[in-house]
Structure formats: C-alpha cells, structure tokens
Amino acid sequence: MDAKNMSAADVWAIAAGRLKTQNEHLYRQWFQKLTPLSLEGRMLKLGVSDDFFGSIITDQYDDLIIQALEEIDGSDFDYALEPGHEPVIEPEPRPVAAAAPVRPSEPAAEPVQPRRPRSCMDEHTFENFVVGGENRHAFAAAKTAAEEPGLYNPLYLYGASGVGKTHLLQAVTVEVRRRNPKAVVRYATCDELLNDFYNLLQQHRSLSEFRSSVRDVDVLLVDDVHSLAKKTQMQEEFFNLFNTLYSQRKQIILTSDRQPCEISDLDKRLESRFESGMTAEVGVPEFEARLAILRMWRNDVLNKAPLGDEFLEFLAANISSNVRRLHGAFIRLASYASLSGNDKLTIEQAEELLHSQLAQESASRDISLDSIQRAVAGHFGVTLTDILGEKRTRGIAEPRMIAMYLCRELTGNSSNEIGAAFGRNHATVLHAEKKVPELCRDNETIRRSVTQLKRQLQRN
Numbered sequence: 237m238d239a240k241n242m243s244a245a246d247v248w249a250i251a252a253g254r255l256k257t258q259n260e261h262l263y264r265q266w267f268q269k270l271t272p273l274s275l276e277g278r279m280l281k282l283g284v285s286d287d288f289f290g291s292i293i294t295d296q297y298d299d300l301i302i303q304a305l306e307e308i309d310g311s312d313f314d315y316a317l318e319p320g321h322e323p324v325i326e327p328e329p330r331p332v333a334a335a336a337p338v339r340p341s342e343p344a345a346e347p348v349q350p351r352r353p354r355s356c357m358d359e360h361t362f363e364n365f366v367v368g369g370e371n372r373h374a375f376a377a378a379k380t381a382a383e384e385p386g387l388y389n390p391l392y393l394y395g396a397s398g399v400g401k402t403h404l405l406q407a408v409t410v411e412v413r414r415r416n417p418k419a420v421v422r423y424a425t426c427d428e429l430l431n432d433f434y435n436l437l438q439q440h441r442s443l444s445e446f447r448s449s450v451r452d453v454d455v456l457l458v459d460d461v462h463s464l465a466k467k468t469q470m471q472e473e474f475f476n477l478f479n480t481l482y483s484q485r486k487q488i489i490l491t492s493d494r495q496p497c498e499i500s501d502l503d504k505r506l507e508s509r510f511e512s513g514m515t516a517e518v519g520v521p522e523f524e525a526r527l528a529i530l531r532m533w534r535n536d537v538l539n540k541a542p543l544g545d546e547f548l549e550f551l552a553a554n555i556s557s558n559v560r561r562l563h564g565a566f567i568r569l570a571s572y573a574s575l576s577g578n579d580k581l582t583i584e585q586a587e588e589l590l591h592s593q594l595a596q597e598s599a600s601r602d603i604s605l606d607s608i609q610r611a612v613a614g615h616f617g618v619t620l621t622d623i624l625g626e627k628r629t630r631g632i633a634e635p636r637m638i639a640m641y642l643c644r645e646l647t648g649n650s651s652n653e654i655g656a657a658f659g660r661n662h663a664t665v666l667h668a669e670k671k672v673p674e675l676c677r678d679n680e681t682i683r684r685s686v687t688q689l690k691r692q693l694q695r696n
C-alpha cells in the first residue's frame with residue numbers, strides 16, 4: 237500500500253506487526269497497549285493510558301518504534317503519544333493476524349484497566365515518618381513543637397535535600413490542627429514569602445497585607461530559609477517578623493539545607509535568632525531505615541504493589557542519598573510490576589528502568605578526592621600542603637584523618653587509591669575510617685565539622 241493512502245490504523249498495524257515479530261513479549265507488554273488515533277502528514281498519534289506508561293515507552297522503546305515506522309516504505313514517520321486512552325487488550329495470545337490494533341471508533345467492550353498504585357502517603361504525618369538514628373532528634377523536637385507550641389522557639393531543622401524536612405513541617409501542621417482546629421498555621425516556602433514581599437514592593441503597595449498574613453498566626457512554618465541569603469531587605473523584614481512572633485510566644489519552625497552559620501551573607505542578628513532555640517539535623521536515613529520506608533510505601537499502595545523484598549533491598553542499597561529520589565524509583569518499579577506482574581520483573585530490568593535515578597545517584601556521589609582535601613583544609617584553616625605533608629601535630633593530623641574518612645564515605649575509591657592521593661598506604665586510610673567515627677562520638681565539635689563538611693560536599 238502507498239504510504240500516502242494509509243490511515244493511522246494502517247500505519248500502526250504494519251509497525252506493530254514488525255514489533256511483534258521482533259519480540260512478542262515486549263509487544264504484548266507494551267506496544268499492544270498503544271492505540272492509533274490519527275495520522276497528520278508523517279506524524280502518527282498514538283493513545284496511551286497515562287503519562288507514566290507514556291514515559292516508559294519514550295524512555296525505553298523509542299528507538300524500536302521509530303525503527304519499525306521507518307521500515308514502512310523507508311519514509312520518515314514520527315510518532316507522538318497522547319495520554320488518556322485506555323487500551324483494549326486481548327485476553328489470550330492469538331495468532332499474528334488477529335493482533336491488529338483496535339481503532340478508536342470501535343466499541344471497547346471491556347477495557348482492561350491496568351492496576352495502578354495510588355500515590356503513596358497523601359498526607360505527611362508523624363505516623364508515616366520513619367524514625368532512625370539520623371533523624372530521631374529532629375523528629376522528637378518537631379513532635380514537641382506540635383504538642384507544646386512555643387517550647388522550642390524557634391525550631392530550626394536542617395539537612396540535605398529530600399530527607400524529610402518538609403514532611404516534618406507538614407506533620408506539625410496536621411498535629412497542631414488536630415489538637416486545636418482553630419489554630420492558625422501558616423506554611424510557606426521562603427521563596428513564596430520573598431515573592432509576595434517583592435511584588436508588593438514593586439507595586440509600591442503597603443506591606444501591611446503581607447505582614448498580617450505572616451504575623452496573625454499561631455504557628456509559622458518557613459521552608460528553605462537559606463533563600464534569604466544576600467536578600468538584605470527581606471532579612472530586615474524577617475527579623476522584625478521573627479521578633480514579633482517570638483515575643484508573642486508563637487511557634488516558629490524553619491528548615492534549611494544548612495546551619496544558620498552556613499547561610500552566606502545572613503545578618504548576624506538573624507543568625508543568632510535562628511540559633512537561639514533548638515537546632516536539629518535531619519540526616520539521610522541509613523539502609524535499615526530506607527528499607528523500613530520502602531516497606532511502608534509498599535503496604536500503603538492500593539492493590540499492594542507486588543514488589544518482592546529483593547527489589548526493596550535493591551532500591552535501598554542503590555539509592556541512598558535522597559528519600560525523594562527513592563520514592564520516585566519505588567513508584568516507577570511498583571507501577572511497572574503492577575502493569576506487568578512482579579514475576580516478570582528481574583533485577584536487570586529494574587536497573588534498566590531506573591537508569592536515570594541511578595545515574596543521578598552516582599552523579600551525586602561523584603565527588604573528587606581533591607575537592608574533599610581542599611574543603612577539609614579550608615574548613616580547618618590549614619593548607620593543602622599541610623594535609624598532604626608529613627606534619628603530625630594534632631591540628632593537622634586530625635583534619636588529614638577526617639579528609640581520608642570523607643574520601644571513603646563520599647567516593648567509590650578504594651583505600652589504596654585514597655592512600656595514594658594522600659601519599660600514604662591503604663592501612664592509614666583504614667585507620668582513619670575506624671578512628672573518625674570514634675572521634676565524632678567523643679567530640680561534639682568534630683562531629684559537627686564532619687557532618688557540615690559532608691553536606692557541603694554533597695551540595696556542591
């Protein structure tokens with residue numbers, strides 16, 4: 237047939253036939269669920285059930301589809317996906333001839349709905365926050381702030397991206413409202429406040445509207461206060477706001493990806509206000525906590541995502557720096573398993589499906605030995621030559637040991653490679669690896685330095 241006289245269904249019937257011949261399994265699992273909708277010029281529009289399904293097709297099978305389309309009289313067909321079209325799926329495998337795609341106009345007798353997991357944990361509460369050693373203190377402080385507002389004022393929570401700071405703020409909101417439905421709780425990101433503030437300034441309007449929106453509250457929660465860095469005018473406003481709420485014993489909770497002293501160009505008065513109450517770090521959950529979070533998500537998913545323990549362990553072991561990323565990866569695997577059946581999913585497929593999350597994860601671990609040595613030297617006010625040199629005075633030996641420890645923690649380099657970068661052997665590195673956690677246990681200043689350096693390096 238001449239390509240010019242073909243309908244969308246004709247074009248897709250040929251391409252789908254090719255795809256089926258190449259790999260029947262893939263065809264049944266994916267391509268059969270695409271519905272030809274229209275053909276405009278060389279552009280074939282195919283219907284898919286939803287964005288998630290569509291993203292798998294474009295991420296994983298784009299080349300195969302383009303190839304199958306190109307084979308139709310060698311012309312340069314392209315395709316686009318349109319979500320919102322449930323497929324009509326054959327109940328049993330049939331011969332090739334019967335596998336022609338269904339035209340949209342044909343009645344869809346009983347569309348088979350793919351089982352899709354409901355989005356996890358619609359509400360962030362204290363009950364669905366998994367507590368481990370790395371966030372216990374922050375969790376307890378947030379709970380106390382919700383139960384006895386004003387006791388820890390302000391409460392300042394800090395930690396890397398995606399480790400649960402906003403979750404805790406939302407849990408406070410839920411709990412405060414549960415205890416006192418009349419309480420006025422205002423949650424805003426610092427950027428939202430900055431926007432409101434500068435919009436009013438630009439329009440030469442009075443700031444009273446802005447002020448009452450943030451002052452007439454019982455609890456004020458501000459996410460990401462590091463956005464105040466270098467914003468002198470807003471810092472002044474924030475300082476006044478802070479003092480007003482504080483003097484009225486209204487609970488203030490702030491979050492940031494760094495400690496107050498690490499926010500660049502933050503007014504000293506504001507810095508000391510931020511530090512004057514309770515500061516607590518929200519750390520990255522350890523392996524066991526990540527596994528517990530994954531189990532909780534699995535139990536929460538409607539129809540129980542049929543993901544076996546081996547997949548949860550795979551996720552917990554490979555995505556360790558950010559719970560938000562872990563959640564994205566979990567949803568991707570759970571949806572895949574839900575559509576295709578867990579028994580069909582292998583660890584190799586999981587790796588393939590999660591390639592972008594795994595790449596992000598390794599990029600976030602992609603910290604060079606040199607950058608660690610420099611950061612540690614800068615932090616302790618010694619030179620790089622000191623770190624790499626022979627001096628054994630405590631002021632130099634300790635930073636050197638911390639640098640080696642961080643190299644082990646934050647990079648994939650072997651102890652031999654790290655030793656070589658310091659002009660030493662691997663035994664010295666192993667000694668540092670053992671010794672630094674002991675120093676951290678005994679010495680709060682060292683512990684703070686190590687966690688601060690870790691966050692700083694992971695952020696860069």
Ligand SMILES: Nc1ncnc2c1ncn2[C@@H]1O[C@H](COP(=O)(O)OP(=O)(O)OP(=O)(O)O)[C@@H](O)[C@H]1O
Nearest residue numbers: 364365366396397398399400401402403529559560
């Ligand atoms: N300990 C935990 N238990 C359960 N869920 C968690 C935990 N930590 C993080 N999460 C989940 O991970 C996701 C990301 O968390 P959240 O948005 O609170 O991160 P964040 O620290 O505020 O990040 P950012 O600084 O980038 O805003 C959320 O879905 C949250 O519910």
